[in-house]
Each structure stands twice: as structure tokens, then as C-alpha cells.
Amino acid sequence: MEENNLNELDPSFAQPPPERGIFCNRTLNLRSLRAIGYDMDYTLIHYHIHAWEARAYEYVRLSLAGRGWPVQDLVFDPDLAIRGLIVDTRLGNVVKANRFGYIKRAYHGTCPLDFDTQRRTYSRTIIDLNDRRWVVHNTLFSLSRSCIYMQLVDLMDRQALPEVLGYAELYDTVRNTLSQAHMEGKLKGEIVAAPKRFVDLDPDTPAALLDQKEAGKKILLITNSDWAYTRAMMSYSFDRFLPAAMTWRELFDLVIISARKPEFFAGTSPVFEIVTEEGLLQSCPAGIQKSGIFMGGNASLVEEFLHCHGSDILYVGDHIYGDVHQSKNVRRWRTALILRELEAEIRELTEFRKEQAVLSELMGRKDEAEIQLARLRLAQQRAGRIGRSVPGETSAVLAKSIRRRQQEIARLDEEITPLARAAGQLLNPHWGLLMRTGNDKSYLARQVERHADIYSSRVSNFLVQTPFLSFRSHRGSLPHDPLSAQSWDEEESN
Numbered sequence: 415m416e417e418n419n420l421n422e423l424d425p426s427f428a429q430p431p432p433e434r435g436i437f438c439n440r441t442l443n444l445r446s447l448r449a450i451g452y453d454m455d456y457t458l459i460h461y462h463i464h465a466w467e468a469r470a471y472e473y474v475r476l477s478l479a480g481r482g483w484p485v486q487d488l489v490f491d492p493d494l495a496i497r498g499l500i501v502d503t504r505l506g507n508v509v510k511a512n513r514f515g516y517i518k519r520a521y522h523g524t525c526p527l528d529f530d531t532q533r534r535t536y537s538r539t540i541i542d543l544n545d546r547r548w549v550v551h552n553t554l555f556s557l558s559r560s561c562i563y564m565q566l567v568d569l570m571d572r573q574a575l576p577e578v579l580g581y582a583e584l585y586d587t588v589r590n591t592l593s594q595a596h597m598e599g600k601l602k603g604e605i606v607a608a609p610k611r612f613v614d615l616d617p618d619t620p621a622a623l624l625d626q627k628e629a630g631k632k633i634l635l636i637t638n639s640d641w642a643y644t645r646a647m648m649s650y651s652f653d654r655f656l657p658a659a660m661t662w663r664e665l666f667d668l669v670i671i672s673a674r675k676p677e678f679f680a681g682t683s684p685v686f687e688i689v690t691e692e693g694l695l696q697s698c699p700a701g702i703q704k705s706g707i708f709m710g711g712n713a714s715l716v717e718e719f720l721h722c723h724g725s726d727i728l729y730v731g732d733h734i735y736g737d738v739h740q741s742k743n744v745r746r747w748r749t750a751l752i753l754r755e756l757e758a759e760i761r762e763l764t765e766f767r768k769e770q771a772v773l774s775e776l777m778g779r780k781d782e783a784e785i786q787l788a789r790l791r792l793a794q795q796r797a798g799r800i801g802r803s804v805p806g807e808t809s810a811v812l813a814k815s816i817r818r819r820q821q822e823i824a825r826l827d828e829e830i831t832p833l834a835r836a837a838g839q840l841l842n843p844h845w846g847l848l849m850r851t852g853n854d855k856s857y858l859a860r861q862v863e864r865h866a867d868i869y870s871s872r873v874s875n876f877l878v879q880t881p882f883l884s885f886r887s888h889r890g891s892l893p894h895d896p897l898s899a900q901s902w903d904e905e906e907s908n
């Protein structure tokens with residue numbers, strides 16, 4: 415068989431569209447890994463975001479209505495927030511920041527701050543997540559929370575809420591309402607009863623894990639969800655796509671439920687084995703001694719069981735702090751982040767490519783015109799230096815040139831403004847792209863870069879990349895790179 419005919423042998427080797435790639439921040443050789451661990455919710459199992467978040471929103475709304483709050487007219491707006499936004503609980507704002515933590519876009523309630531107000535409020539502010547003032551919304555589970563918080567800030571400003579609260583207490587109320595155990599339990603009960611409505615099946619995910627298992631990797635599931643929910647969801651999403659007589663349980667060497675991540679990575683919690691279908695627990699004072707299904711525990715016990723060091727294990731999750739930041743920081747596990755919105759983001763960027771080229775060309779012309787204007791201004795200033803006699807003619811020529819450049823810049827701005835506005839509304843009309851703020855990387859992009867060795871839109875993208883591939887990090891660009899090197903690098907990445 416010719417090598418080129420591999421696609422005919424197995425269509426899964428066909429080149430995937432760009433949005434289904436796996437992107438590399440730090441070189442990672444899949445072949446040398448000994449174990450791959452997975453989070454479940456929004457990693458192995460994807461939910462129809464609007465269906466799930468609309469239900470979660472409804473639970474909070476009904477709970478607040480029960481407290482007498484005037485929330486009967488509130489409706490979940492899936493466009494009001496994106497992943498990676500940060501709540502300023504002191505001022506009741508939701509903001510998007512760049513990679514340095516400077517705030518580039520802000521909403522108070524559901525209204526955008528105008529340019530001057532934003533500058534007055536935040537020009538001297540850098541986000542520091544150690545300060546309880548800021549809460550970052552890093553998962554898809556937080557979209558409903560951002561939305562209802564923004565809407566409630568509007569009500570609070572109109573003094574329509576029956577309780578006197580500050581913006582921070584209002585945020586705590588929303589957070590506590592959704593995380594109340596019974597609320598989460600009810601929601602999960604609804605999902606187990608009607609998984610078709612909520613779960614977005616992907617037949618390639620079990621296939622990708624099967625490839626990895628057959629390549630000799632230990633496959634782990636480490637989830638914060640409980641046993642009943644995990645069993646129902648995994649069975650629904652995996653069993654139908656696995657070979658006959660195989661269920662999801664045979665796929666995994668180790669299943670850990672109720673893991674309490676992120677504490678799982680640093681903690682010393684004891685582990686219990688689940689010994690019956692109903693979830694009966696048996697203590698394991700000697701740690702994890704064999705494959706099976708366990709509750710709680712900690713990452714040290716996993717490493718001991720696998721006889722692995724941190725760098726032998728890849729952990730794949732969708733939560734930048736709970737899954738990826740802690741596993742890397744504390745255990746030095748290798749990390750992969752799942753960001754489903756990347757698919758829409760990359761599609762939008764691809765569609766906008768022509769306009770982006772025009773925008774970049776116009777910005778280049780504006781930069782050049784501004785340099786010329788600056789030089790003319792300096793020439794005028796030097797010409798006017800006391801004691802220096804300047805021919806009137808020279809002065810008039812300079813003034814005329816300055817006016818001409820100013821007009822040129824104004825004309826360019828007229829062309830640039832609508833294109834820049836369109837670029838700022840890609841993916842989301844309020845917040846724009848996930849990974850960028852204007853020309854710069856977003857705060858989220860910086861976190862991804864720091865904590866995730868690789869990132870991708872979904873686990874099934876591993877199907878094409880195979881368990882034997884080595885990902886090499888991108889050369890990256892720096893502002894001082896010679897132009898030719900920059901374009902060479904861009905070409906290489908295309």
C-alpha cells in the first residue's frame with residue numbers, strides 16, 4: 415500500500431479543518447507519555463451549552479424569585495458573556511482584560527462603559543486574581559452566572575431588589591444559589607433523565623481513547639462529579655461507540671469520582687473504592703493497589719499506583735485553574751486544555767481573513783502617516799526655535815504639509831473604524847474573540863499559554879494526531895524580529 419493511500423484505508427487520517435487542530439505551547443511527545451488522565455464534564459462529555467446554561471440560569475432565577483426578588487422578566491441571554499471574563503465585584507462590572515491584566519472592555523450591568531468612563535475607572539488598575547475583588551469566569555459553566563449577575567446589577571442600580579446589598583454580596587448570592595448542592599443535584603437529575611437534550615455526542619472521542627489505550631497508555635478519568643452521574647453520563651456517551659462487549663469501564667485503568675479538584679492535586683485526602691453499583695464505599699488505607707473505580711484520594715496516590723513521575727502523565731481538562739493550572743504547578747503533570755469555542759473562533763477568523771488583510775494594510779499606512787506627521791511637527795518646532803530666523807515660506811510649507819497629513823490620517827480612520835469594529839465583534843457582539851483583545855492576546859490567552867502545554871477544541875481531535883505524535887512549540891514572534899523573519903515565521907505556521 416502506498417503511504418499516500420492511508421486516507422483511503424482509514425478516512426480518519428484525512429487532514430482536519432484548521433479549527434480541529436491541536437495547538438502547542440510547549441513541546442510534548444505523546445509517545446513518551448505513560449498515562450493520560452481526563453476530566454469528564456465539558457472535556458470527555460460536551461453539553462449543548464445553551465440547553466445546560468439556560469437550565470442552570472432558570473434554577474438561580476427561580477430561587478431568587480422565591481426570595482421575593484423581581485426576576486420574573488429576566489431571560490437567559492447566551493451572548494451576554496463569554497469564557498475568560500472577569501467580574502469586578504467591587505464595582506458590579508464584568509470586564510475583559512489583555513495579557514497584562516489591563517482592562518480593555520467593561521460592562522456595568524448589561525451596559526458597556528463608554529470610553530471615558532472606562533478610562534477614568536480602570537486606567538490605573540491591573541487585575542490581580544489574588545485580590546478577592548476579581549473573580550475570573552473560566553469555564554462554560556459560568557456563562558449563566560455572568561449573565562444573571564449582569565442583569566441583577568441593573569436591578570440593583572434601580573433599587574428594585576428587596577434586600578440591601580453591595581455588588582460583592584450580590585455576586586456571592588448568585589454564586590451560592592447555583593452551587594447549593596441540592597440545586598446542582600436537581601439539574602444533574604434532569605440531565606440524567608433526558609441526556610439527549612443536554613449531551614452533544616461525539617463518536618470519535620471513545621475511538622481516540624481506545625487508540626491511546628492500545629498504544630500502551632494508562633487511561634484515567636478524574637472527575638469532580640459523583641458516581642451516579644458519572645456512570646450515567648459515561649455509559650450514555652461512550653458505550654454505543656465502543657466495540658461490542660466493551661463498555662466505558664474497560665477503557666479506563668482508573669476512574670476517580672468526587673475528586674475535589676483542584677485540592678486533589680495538592681491534597682492528602684484518603685481514597686475509597688466503589689465496590690457496588692449503588693456506590694458502596696470501602697476504605698483503602700494502603701492507597702490505590704489495582705485498577706478500578708475510586709472516590710476522592712489525591713494525585714500522589716495516582717502517581718504511586720502508576721509508578722509514574724509527573725512528566726509521564728498528561729492531564730486533559732477544560733478548567734484552566736481546576737484542571738490545568740494546579741496539575742502543572744503542583745505535580746508538574748503535562749497539560750492539555752479543551753476549549754470548544756476555539757472552533758467558532760478559528761472559523762470566524764478564517765472568514766474575516768480578507769478584511770483583516772485590508773485592515774492591517776490600512777493600519778500600516780496610518781502608522782507611516784503618523785511618523786511623517788511627527789517629523790513635520792518636530793521640524794516646525796525646531797524652525798520656531800527662539801533666535802532662529804525661518805523664512806516665511808518654509809513655515810507655510812510645513813503648516814500645509816501638516817494639514818495634509820492630518821487629513822490623510824482622518825481619511826484612513828474613516829476606512830479603519832468600521833473594519834476595526836467588525837474585527838472587535840467577531841465571535842461575540844459584546845466581547846469579541848476569546849483569545850484576543852484588539853491586536854493583543856487576551857488575559858485568557860495568556861493563561862492558556864502559561865498553563866496548558868497543548869490546547870484544542872475537543873478530545874476527539876487526538877484521533878487524527880495519533881498517540882505517537884510529537885508536538886513542537888511554535889517559534890513565536892517578538893516585536894524586534896526582523897520583518898523577513900516575522901513573515902517567515904508566519905508562513906511556517908500557515
Ligand SMILES: [Mg+2]
Pocket residue numbers: 453454455456457731732733
Ligand atoms: Mg470539566
